Amino acid sequence: MAPKVLYTTRISPAGRAVEITAKILGLELDIKFVDLAKREHLTEEFLKMNPLHTIPVIIDEGVPLYDSHAIIIYLVSKYAKDDKLYPKDLVTQARINAMLHLESGVLFARLRGLLEPIFYKGCAELPQDKMDGIYNAYDLVEGSLQSDYLVGNSLTLADISCCT
Numbered sequence: 001m002a003p004k005v006l007y008t009t010r011i012s013p014a015g016r017a018v019e020i021t022a023k024i025l026g027l028e029l030d031i032k033f034v035d036l037a038k039r040e041h042l043t044e045e046f047l048k049m050n051p052l053h054t055i056p057v058i059i060d061e062g063v064p065l066y067d068s069h070a071i072i073i074y075l076v077s078k079y080a081k082d083d084k085l086y087p088k089d090l091v092t093q094a095r096i097n098a099m100l101h102l103e104s105g106v107l108f109a110r111l112r113g114l115l116e117p118i119f120y121k122g123c124a125e126l127p128q129d130k131m132d133g134i135y136n137a138y139d140l141v142e143g144s145l146q147s148d149y150l151v152g153n154s155l156t157l158a159d160i161s162c163c164t
Contacts, residue, residue, distance in 0.1 A: 003030040004022070004029055005029070005031075005059040006018060006022070007032050007033075007058070008031060008034065009033060009035075012055055012056060013108060013164040014055065014056055014161075015055055015056040016164040017164045018058060019031070022075060024160075025075060027079060029058075036055075052066060054066060054067070060078075068161065069104065072157050076157065084154055084155070084156070085155065086156065086157050087152075095151045096150075096151050096156050096157055096158045099150050100157065100158060102141070106137045107138070107162060110130070111134060114126060114131065114133075114134060
């Protein structure tokens with residue numbers, strides 16, 4: 001099986017979620033680092049793979065896929081030997097999906113709001129209100145725990161995505 005090509009950055013939580021999922025599945029990745037500071041994600045070549053110019057992007061069998069949640073669900077659906085990471089039970093899937101949406105809509109959104117001014121505008125301080133927003137978001141996650149895992153009693157895509 002040819003390795004999948006993953007376009008990511010070293011600091012991307014979403015990229016790490018894809019890397020971890022692939023590693024758990026025993027998949028080989030050819031990792032290509034995208035330099036956001038050099039705006040490599042806005043090149044014509046990159047935009048052909050992902051018109052939204054976001055990372056990560058994975059190329060599997062010549063097909064580009066983007067959005068970390070779409071990618072990890074795809075990888076598990078296609079390559080997993082069992083359904084432990086994303087069980088076929090619809091209620092469990094709905095709970096995992098809810099956590100994936102929480103991760104992208106709340107956790108990552110708040111982290112991005114904190115870090116973008118540092119990375120792209122040269123700000124040197126972490127605003128306390130932004131830090132408080134992140135702490136509050138993780139308090140929500142922690143408050144929903146009913147076991148050591150976010151959904152059920154074993155590792156799922158929810159844990160991988162929310163903990164990267």
